[in-house]
Amino acid sequence: MEKNENDLTQEEDSQVVKGTTRRGFLSTMGKIAAAAGLLGSGAGMEALSGCAKAPTSTASVPASVAKALVAPGKWDKYMGFWSGGPSGEVRVKGIPSMKTLLRIPVFNNDTGRGYGLTGDDQSEKMLQDAGGYYEGDTHHPHLSYTDGDFNGKYLYINDKSAGRIARIRLDYFQTDAITALPNVSAVHGLATQRYPKTGYVFAASEFEVPMPNDGRDIVPTGNNAAQTKNYWTLLSAVDGETMAVKWQVMVDGNQDNMTTDYKGLYVAATCYNADKGWNVPTMTKPPVAWAVFVNIPRVEAAVKAGKYKTIGKSSVPVLDGRHGSDLTYYVPVEKDPHGISPTPDGKYFVANGKLAPKVTVIDLEKVFKEKNPKDAVAAVLTVGVGPLHTVYDGRGNAYTTLFVDSQMVKWNIEDAIKAYNGDKKVKPIIQKLDVQYQPGHNAATQSDTNKPTGEWLVSLNKFSKDRFLPVGPRFPENDQLIDISGHKMVLVSDNPVYIEPHQATIALADRIKYVKKVYDPKYFANHVAGGTEGVKRIGPHRVIVKLTGVAPILTPVYFHVKEGDIVTVIYSNNDSVENLAHGFNMTMHGKNINIDPGETKEVTFTADRAGVYWYFCTIFCHALHLEMRGRMIVEKVPGYRSRPIKPNRLSGKPSFDERFKDFPEVGKA
Ligand code: CUK
Ligand code: CUA
Numbered sequence: 001m002e003k004n005e006n007d008l009t010q011e012e013d014s015q016v017v018k019g020t021t022r023r024g025f026l027s028t029m030g031k032i033a034a035a036a037g038l039l040g041s042g043a044g045m046e047a048l049s050g051c052a053k054a055p056t057s058t059a060s061v062p063a064s065v066a067k068a069l070v071a072p073g074k075w076d077k078y079m080g081f082w083s084g085g086p087s088g089e090v091r092v093k094g095i096p097s098m099k100t101l102l103r104i105p106v107f108n109n110d111t112g113r114g115y116g117l118t119g120d121d122q123s124e125k126m127l128q129d130a131g132g133y134y135e136g137d138t139h140h141p142h143l144s145y146t147d148g149d150f151n152g153k154y155l156y157i158n159d160k161s162a163g164r165i166a167r168i169r170l171d172y173f174q175t176d177a178i179t180a181l182p183n184v185s186a187v188h189g190l191a192t193q194r195y196p197k198t199g200y201v202f203a204a205s206e207f208e209v210p211m212p213n214d215g216r217d218i219v220p221t222g223n224n225a226a227q228t229k230n231y232w233t234l235l236s237a238v239d240g241e242t243m244a245v246k247w248q249v250m251v252d253g254n255q256d257n258m259t260t261d262y263k264g265l266y267v268a269a270t271c272y273n274a275d276k277g278w279n280v281p282t283m284t285k286p287p288v289a290w291a292v293f294v295n296i297p298r299v300e301a302a303v304k305a306g307k308y309k310t311i312g313k314s315s316v317p318v319l320d321g322r323h324g325s326d327l328t329y330y331v332p333v334e335k336d337p338h339g340i341s342p343t344p345d346g347k348y349f350v351a352n353g354k355l356a357p358k359v360t361v362i363d364l365e366k367v368f369k370e371k372n373p374k375d376a377v378a379a380v381l382t383v384g385v386g387p388l389h390t391v392y393d394g395r396g397n398a399y400t401t402l403f404v405d406s407q408m409v410k411w412n413i414e415d416a417i418k419a420y421n422g423d424k425k426v427k428p429i430i431q432k433l434d435v436q437y438q439p440g441h442n443a444a445t446q447s448d449t450n451k452p453t454g455e456w457l458v459s460l461n462k463f464s465k466d467r468f469l470p471v472g473p474r475f476p477e478n479d480q481l482i483d484i485s486g487h488k489m490v491l492v493s494d495n496p497v498y499i500e501p502h503q504a505t506i507a508l509a510d511r512i513k514y515v516k517k518v519y520d521p522k523y524f525a526n527h528v529a530g531g532t533e534g535v536k537r538i539g540p541h542r543v544i545v546k547l548t549g550v551a552p553i554l555t556p557v558y559f560h561v562k563e564g565d566i567v568t569v570i571y572s573n574n575d576s577v578e579n580l581a582h583g584f585n586m587t588m589h590g591k592n593i594n595i596d597p598g599e600t601k602e603v604t605f606t607a608d609r610a611g612v613y614w615y616f617c618t619i620f621c622h623a624l625h626l627e628m629r630g631r632m633i634v635e636k637v638p639g640y641r642s643r644p645i646k647p648n649r650l651s652g653k654p655s656f657d658e659r660f661k662d663f664p665e666v667g668k669a
Pocket of ligand 1: 139140188257338339388389440441502503
């Protein structure tokens with residue numbers, strides 16, 4: 001009988017950890033990639049075989065595990081902000097418990113929070129104004145800074161899909177602004193200015209497109225470089241307070257991830273497509289790409305001096321930062337660098353080679369100074385196969401994810417520089433720890449600041465494979481918590497997570513210091529005071545309903561409208577008790593919102609079918625929560641073509657998913 005991949009004996013299971021069975025499978029994937037020329041030269045293969053011998057630390061670790069326990073009623077020391085990949089949202093977690101505290105809708109539609117297309121008018125309008133898309137791909141969450149440390153005001157997040165960036169305010173933990181960037185495709189990298197403050201929010205567009213992308217420069221496709229010759233990407237700078245785009249810099253190649261320094265001088269983006277290729281072979285051909293540094297003071301001076309153009313209908317200044325410009329500096333990095341991040345001492349940027357098994361340490365004292373940008377490289381260190389992202393503990397050590405090797409590698413920065421300069425005695429690599437599996441980003445406590453605490457590290461793994469109960473073909477992904485307070489990394493916990501734990505940033509909880517518990521009603525111009533509720537017709541087909549909720553009383557408990565009326569409900573939650581939210585769901589009209597204490601929200605829908613429709617509270621607010629409901633009475637209008645009732649509801653027949661038509665019954669396969 002053939003052996004099922006999931007049926008491991010205990011002995012085999014321990015071999016997985018040692019890297020001989022399941023890990024071998026993942027390494028094979030890496031070898032296939034290497035054979036396809038994706039991992040560079042023999043160095044990649046060397047590191048691949050090295051992986052099987054890597055030490056493991058998943059043995060008994062009760063002390064660290066106990067340290068990570070957060071007892072009932074106790075709070076976590078750290079707050080982490082996770083992007084949600086194609087879920088389009090942001091998540092808030094407690095560290096080290098790894099418990100999810102909140103999900104914040106950003107680019108998506110969220111019926112739980114009553115946000116977006118089926119939610120309140122304000123969030124729907126915000127998404128409409130930013131393009132009218134109700135999905136997004138969130139990659140890189142970054143907090144706002146003052147003097148190199150988190151100031152607790154905002155979190156910014158990109159949407160790769162529609163080229164947008166959003167801001168979440170960290171008093172109410174709500175998305176409050178979305179900016180659609182002009183003339184870009186696929187905003188991938190996002191970075192916030194760290195000094196003196198945020199300041200700028202930077203965004204790197206990844207996909208090269210004609211400028212403007214309005215049908216020009218479309219040459220016949222084929223096997224030649226001419227087709228992408230006039231495609232470009234832009235590095236955008238947005239004002240973190242006004243969320244307006246201030247300027248954009250056109251660069252060569254494409255852009256992947258980006259970061260900022262601790263002096264407010266530079267923003268840098270990695271490039272994985274130096275030749276502007278259009279398929280895998282042409283994108284991965286150049287043996288060396290780069291990190292492009294943008295000199296912020298020089299760009300500001302050039303904007304002031306009017307040395308820019310605009311593109312298409314956009315009025316945003318665009319500066320030329322392609323090779324030869326004094327606004328930019330291209331530091332070569334093997335092979336297709338991916339993540340880039342500043343060391344907490346402010347001295348270096350570390351760029352991760354992705355298709356080269358190496359990290360490159362760039363000396364920030366030397367950028368824009370060395371005539372040959374090659375000379376700004378302080379060290380190149382071979383770390384293992386598929387290095388993607390690096391974080392820090394503040395004690396001189398770096399932690400890099402190895403996607404193909406499925407490992408976290410701990411290395412010392414100054415030792416890497418010594419070894420690069422010929423010191424044969426130092427051993428920069430301290431430890432390699434197996435993670436399960438294929439880590440993308442990692443995040444360490446306060447690592448994104450000049451005050452890292454070096455306590456906890458999280459590996460955000462794309463695969464979980466055998467770590468959790470099977471739940472169908474779509475496995476959970478896996479955030480693994482690692483104790484980095486000692487010399488050796490120690491794996492502490494596995495945490496299944498919903499699509500997709502893309503990147504995280506972790507702050508000391510006391511940095512997030514403006515958190516509010518109730519809204520102040522005076523900030524809502526449309527606040528409905530108790531006693532002023534009612535229905536008002538403001539046009540032939542336009543009705544405003546003012547409504548209040550004070551648990552468990554909803555006022556009014558009925559209102560009349562006419563078929564075809566466009567109805568806006570303005571709902572004020574006049575409970576000022578903390579944690580006392582109400583929901584408002586208009587049955588059979590596709591709208592659901594929720595209203596936090598002190599908050600006012602609006603929701604608009606068309607009353608397009610005569611009848612009685614109850615509206616009800618969806619948040620469990622009171623012992624009489626179920627009784628917190630009322631009626632919208634829609635009067636028949638002769639001649640009005642009301643919304644038809646779907647045939648399934650008339651016939652009582654179920655609706656089936658056509659995909660499963662020819663599948664055997666469950667259990668009979
Ligand atoms: S980055 Cu977005 S896909 Cu965050 Cu590692 Cu590669
Ligand atoms: Cu109000 Cu439930």
